[in-house]
Amino acid sequence: MARLEGKVAMVTGAGRGTGEATARLFVQEGARVVLADIREDAVEGVAKNLGDAAMALALDVGSESSWKVGVARVVERFGRVDVLVNNAGLLHMAALVDTQVADFERLMRVNQLGPFLGIRTVAPVMKERMSGSIVNVASIDGMRAQTGIVAYVSTKWALRGITRSAALELGRHGIRVNAVCPEAGSPDMVQPYMPEGVDAAAVLPHMQPHLRTQKDRSQADLVGDVAKMILFLASDESASCTGADFLVDGGNLAGRVVKGTPGSD
Numbered sequence: 001m002a003r004l005e006g007k008v009a010m011v012t013g014a015g016r017g018t019g020e021a022t023a024r025l026f027v028q029e030g031a032r033v034v035l036a037d038i039r040e041d042a043v044e045g046v047a048k049n050l051g052d053a054a055m056a057l058a059l060d061v062g063s064e065s066s067w068k069v070g071v072a073r074v075v076e077r078f079g080r081v082d083v084l085v086n087n088a089g090l091l092h093m094a095a096l097v098d099t100q101v102a103d104f105e106r107l108m109r110v111n112q113l114g115p116f117l118g119i120r121t122v123a124p125v126m127k128e129r130m131s132g133s134i135v136n137v138a139s140i141d142g143m144r145a146q147t148g149i150v151a152y153v154s155t156k157w158a159l160r161g162i163t164r165s166a167a168l169e170l171g172r173h174g175i176r177v178n179a180v181c182p183e184a185g186s187p188d189m190v191q192p193y194m195p196e197g198v199d200a201a202a203v204l205p206h207m208q209p210h211l212r213t214q215k216d217r218s219q220a221d222l223v224g225d226v227a228k229m230i231l232f233l234a235s236d237e238s239a240s241c242t243g244a245d246f247l248v249d250g251g252n253l254a255g256r257v258v259k260g261t262p263g264s265d
């Protein structure tokens with residue numbers, strides 16, 4: 001039997017990248033999937049390609065009214081929501097001292113307020129069936145920091161806090177809430193910050209210090225691994241998992257290989 005047979009899933013930011021890969025995998029696994037994105041044309045294209053199991057939804061995750069209208073449309077069409085993947089996200093790169101308030105607030109609205117609004121809107125629908133799985137796509141940058149992305153880092157740490165709060169409050173209603181913390185994602189998110197003429201998809205797998213097991217894997221392979229983790233958490237296979245972080249980072253946070261020490265070569 002398919003791993004999401006009979007389930008209805010909403011995936012935000014499904015117009016490309018990790019969200020698109022997740023939506024495609026969910027349909028393969030028997031789900032009916034709502035592809036939500038602020039870029040309506042993008043999700044319409046992907047949903048058309050996926051056929052009857054898919055529905056495109058124009059949704060701004062940072063808008064309370066957009067969630068209200070959007071979830072009402074999903075319930076009208078499918079009658080239920082079993083899975084919510086809060087995947088939509090924005091990146092902004094600048095040194096801390098150069099980061100403008102407007103950019104900081106823009107990221108908070110989409111990366112932090114967005115998942116909060118999604119959970120708050122969908123939870124009452126899930127409660128009716130006493131069952132549901134919510135997966136928040138955070139980042140490895142929500143587990144440690146990196147230079148040049150203070151707004152992004154802070155929203156991803158916050159999302160892990162939202163995950164735990166929601167898991168504690170919604171558990172008694174049969175709703176599980178987890179966070180996925182990937183290292184890899186869509187090269188499109190990073191491309192605007194690449195030097196002129198440099199292709200993010202080509203260089204990213206080599207910029208990131210993966211373990212040796214990750215050598216020779218493309219960016220698409222790495223994004224596919226993130227989608228598979230989201231699938232596991234969305235499905236009933238992860239029934240014992242809630243309020244937790246799931247790293248998909250090729251071992252990046254395991255520690256460091258110190259050249260010259262025993263076991264390092």
Ligand SMILES: NC(=O)c1ccc[n+]([C@@H]2O[C@H](COP(=O)([O-])OP(=O)(O)OC[C@H]3O[C@@H](n4cnc5c(N)ncnc54)[C@H](O)[C@@H]3O)[C@@H](O)[C@H]2O)c1
Nearest residue numbers: 013015017018037038060061087088089139184185186189
């Ligand atoms: N790209 C990476 O290297 C990377 C690494 C780790 C984690 N992530 C996380 O993975 C998730 C998916 O990102 P991605 O890598 O696929 O990037 P992406 O930029 O390709 O996709 C993000 C999607 O979110 C949509 N979106 C943006 N603002 C929105 C809004 N207000 N409402 C609805 N949709 C909106 C965009 O239109 C886009 O389709 C994000 O949460 C991101 O932070 C990305």
